[in-house]
Amino acid sequence: MINEMIAECSDYDFKEILEVKRPQSWLKTVSAFANGTGGTLFFGVDDTGAVVGLDDIKSHIGKITDMIQAKIEPNPVFHIIPCKENNLTFLKVDILSGQFTPYYYYSDGNRIAYYRLGDESIQAPSYILNELILRGSGQTYDSVLTQELSSDYSFSYLKSKYLNTVNLRFNSEDFVSFGLSDGKNLSRAGLLLADTNRVRQSRIFCTRWNGVDKLSEETVINDAEISGCLLIQLDRAIDFFKANTNIKWHKERGETVYNPDYDEGAVKEALVNAIIHRDYNVLGAEVVLNIYDDRLEITSPGGMCSGKEIPSVVDKVMESKRRNPIIADLFHRLHLMNRRGSGLANITNRTNKLFDDGNNHVFYRSDNEFFVVKIENANYSVNVETINDRNETLNRNEAAVLKLIKKNSFITQNEMANALSLSRSTVIRITNKLTRNGIIQRVGANKNGYWKVIRMYL
Secondary structure (H helix, E strand, C coil), X not given: CHHHCCCCCCCEEEECCCCCCCCHHHHHHHHHHHHCCCEEEEECECCCCXXXXXXXXXXXXXXXXXXXXXXXXXCCCEEEEEEEECCXXXXXXXXXXXXXXXXXXXXXXXXXXXXXXXXXXXXXXXXXXXXXXXXXXXXXXXXXXXXXXXXXXXXXXXXXXXXXXXXCCCCHHHHHHCCCECCCEEXXXXXXXXXXXXXXXXXXXXXXXXXXXXXXXXXXXXXXXXCCCHHHXXXXXXXXXXXXXXXXXXXXXXEEEEEECCCHHHHHHHHHHHHXXXXXXXXXXXXXXEECCXXXXXXXXXXXXXXXXXXXXXXXXXXXXXXXXXXXXXXXXXXXCCCCCCHHHHHHHXXXXXXXXXXXXXXXXXXXXXXXXXXECCCCCCCCEEECCEEECCCHHHHHHXXXXXXXXXXXXXXXXXXXXXXXXXXXXXXXXXXXXXXXXXXXXXXXXXXXXXXXXX
C-alpha cells in the first residue's frame, strides 16, 4: 500500500511519529481533510513514504482518538486502521469529508479552520471560511437573502432575455419561485442578475495580448472591463471574443470554407462555466479572459466546487456539483447550459473537432483558489526555419519558451511557467529539449546564470 504512494499530496500525509506536545502539526491536517474531500494520515511513515513503524499501537490509537475529539470542533468522522508492512506496524487514519463544516482546530481559546492546498494544510482565508460556513448550514452563496429591496432594482435585460428565449414574460411570481427574491428582499442571485449589479467582484476583465505572454503592458492590443447583470457580462464578453479573434476562409470546390480561431460554442460554454461556478466570496478577484496569439485562457476565482483537483484533460461527462445552483438553474432555463455535467467535455470535444488532428487542445487546471481553462488557437502555427539543410519545427510551447528567452536571457523557469500558464515541470522539459538540440545553452549556475540562444528561429 505505502509502496504505491510516491510522496505526500492533497489526499494523504505522512507522520513519522505522533506529536503529542505539538498536536497542531497533524491536527490541522485533520481539520483540512474534514473541511475538504477527506484524506488519510499515516503515522509511523516518514516523509519519503518509508515505513518506520510505531511501538505500542493500542496507546497511539487511544491518544489519536482523544486528541481529535478534544481539539477538533465539531468532531469529524474518522477511522483508525492498524497496518503492517515489512514486519513494521503503522496506523492509517481515514478522515471523512464532513457535512457540518467548518471543522476547527481548537487550542488556547482560538478556533482555526484549515484547508488543503497541494500537500500542505493552510489556515482558511475569509472567503474559504465563508463558503465552509454556508456549506455547513446547507446554504449556497446565491441563496442568501440580502437587505436590498426588489423594488429598488430593474431587471430589463433578464426579462428581455427570458421573453426572447422562452417566449414567456418574467413576472413577479417568477422572482420568488426561481429564488431571486422572497417577495420583498433580493437574494444574492437576484442582486447578481439585476441591471445594476452592485456586487463589485462580479466583473469580467478581458484583454487581447500581442504575442504569447503578458510580460509587458506594451503588448496589450485591446482590453475591457465588463460589469452589470451576469447575462450582460456574458454577452459582452462574447462580443469582445468575437472582435479580437479571426475567422479565416478559403475556397474549396467552389465553396467557401470558414476556419475560425476557436469554436464559438466552446468559448461561450467556458465563459458560462466561469460565471456560474465562480466563488463570489472571493473579493478582489474577477473572471478573466486573456486572448493571446496562440491560445485563450479563462480564469475564475474558486476551484472545483467539490474541492477536488480537475484532470488536465476532460473529454467525457464528469460528476457535476454546482456552487451557485440558483444562477445555474436560471442559465439552464435560458438554454445557456445543461445539468448533465457535460459542459467541460463539450468544450474539449468541440475544440478538438475544429483541429481534427487526433490531439487534445483544451487543458484545465484548478486548485482551491482558481479554475483555469486554456483553449488553443486552431489557426496558430509556428514558423519553420531551415538550419544546416534540415527542416526543424518547434511546437507552440517550445516556440513560446524560446521567445521569452530571446526577450530576457535572465528569465527563470518559474517566470516562464507563470507567463505561459504551464507547469514548471513542463518548462524544465522544454528547456532540456532545446538544450539537447543545441538551440539554447545555460551559462553559469542555476541561481545566477542566464540563457544563451545558439541557433535562431524565425
